[in-house]
Amino acid sequence: MPLHPVAEAGVTVVDWIDERTSLSGAGRWMMFRKVPKGTNWFYTLGSATMFAFLSQAVTGVFLAMYYRPDATGGAYESVRHLTNEVFLGAFVRGMHLWGASVMVVLVFLHMGRTFLWGAYKYPRELNWIIGVVLLILTMVMALTGYLLPFDQRAYWATVVASNITGTGPIVGPYLADFLRGGSEFGATTLSRFYAIHMLVVPGLIAALMGAHLYLVAKLGTTAPPWKKVHKDVKLDTIEA
Amino acid sequence: MNQRQKEEYLREYSILKSEGKPFFPYAVAKDAAMACVVMICIITLSLVLGVEQGSKVNPTTTTYVPRPDWYFFFLFELLRVIKPPSLVGLATVGIPTLGMILLFTLPFFDRGPERRPERRPIATATFVFVAIAMALLTYDGATVGTPTALNINLPTSVAQQGTAAVAKFELGREAVAQNGCEDCHDIAGNGNSGPGPELTYIGSRLPANAIGRTLANPTAPMPSFKNLPANKFDAIEYFLSQLK
């Protein structure tokens, strides 16, 4: 039976791209790899974290359309405007705010799962390390985002947080000065936090997530630790 | 894990994997279901709990008690739990840094082949301990110390009037702290020194009923508090009238 012309066109476009990129092989490699027997709901925590991050990215773009990183009152005013006057503004801001909490919870649950099940052991050590960096970056997102509404709570919590950073070993003082844009909390601090929060760290997270996922597909996800190969012919013949 | 154990693991894993199912559509379906749950959670939280905006930044206040978002409470609480000043550095920087180093190096010092949690007592006990400690510290951080706590000594004149008076005074203290009076008034070194007048000795300046009149019908910019529950309103009035 001949294909519907629209489907035909779709196939042609995909073929055209595939002829030049060979991407379909990578897609098949990612999608049709096998996951071990016994894979259960706990294995969805990683992709749930990724989904929460995507939600943050999308809602964040909408917030960025209204937000002004202006420490002299513009920031506070733009958040007020967004919350009270923009259509669905409070809802999207709420999704971003609570999405942050959800992502933090999920990243800890996912880490707890991989820790308890010993998934950090050979050969997945590097993926664990990438994961720790992702955890830290997630917390940096939470910290830098907290300042942006620029109300009293945001301001004072951030002053304290950057002062605490300043007491850190070796790099502490430099890191604190870099964050604040000087030795004091000033007008540039807010725009620095904004750039870090919406460009630098999300970029790093996206890149590292890619590496994390590549390794997941390459090495395969662990089987639950209780799953053992039945002492049947297969293993015996291999060992013999 | 030595070379033999590594090979054994890889061999066993490849068998388990070959017995498994393809990622698409089996795992993808679970992931998609979970993504829906996550989305529903986020939307529900946004609709039910909403957003708020506090008062505008005022860098000249020095008494505002800073408060991080809830997922940093456990770090923040360490600061309160570890009191001696010489150890504060340990709480704020030492413990988190140590924690991070341990996390990064974990795959290098825990290299045994065993993966079942019940056969890794140290790892599992550490997990349980850290999880409980973080939960407790987060809970403490959530319940102790409102951001606008009002530190003021109980006047002896109130203490002498008996427990009912003390309870009313405490209720008033709490209501004042909760209603943002400190945004505009200095009360014994708590709060901002303007735009409202200092209230530290307000009781010697105004009688209780005059304070009540101001609360109900203030001059701008002070907002009216006449819609507060009567017991809170009375408690605020009493609290202020005792500040002499």
Ligand code: HEM
């Ligand atoms: C932004 C945060 C993160 C994202 C989006 C993410 C995503 C994922 C995904 C989708 C998987 C595969 C499925 C699964 O096991 O859930 C995975 C596996 C893994 N992740 Fe993460 N992850 C994140 C953070 C972390 C953290 C903080 C750690 C630990 C420190 C970590 C360690 C691991 C390990 C060891 C695996 C392999 C698990 C296995 O093979 O069973 N990840 N990650």
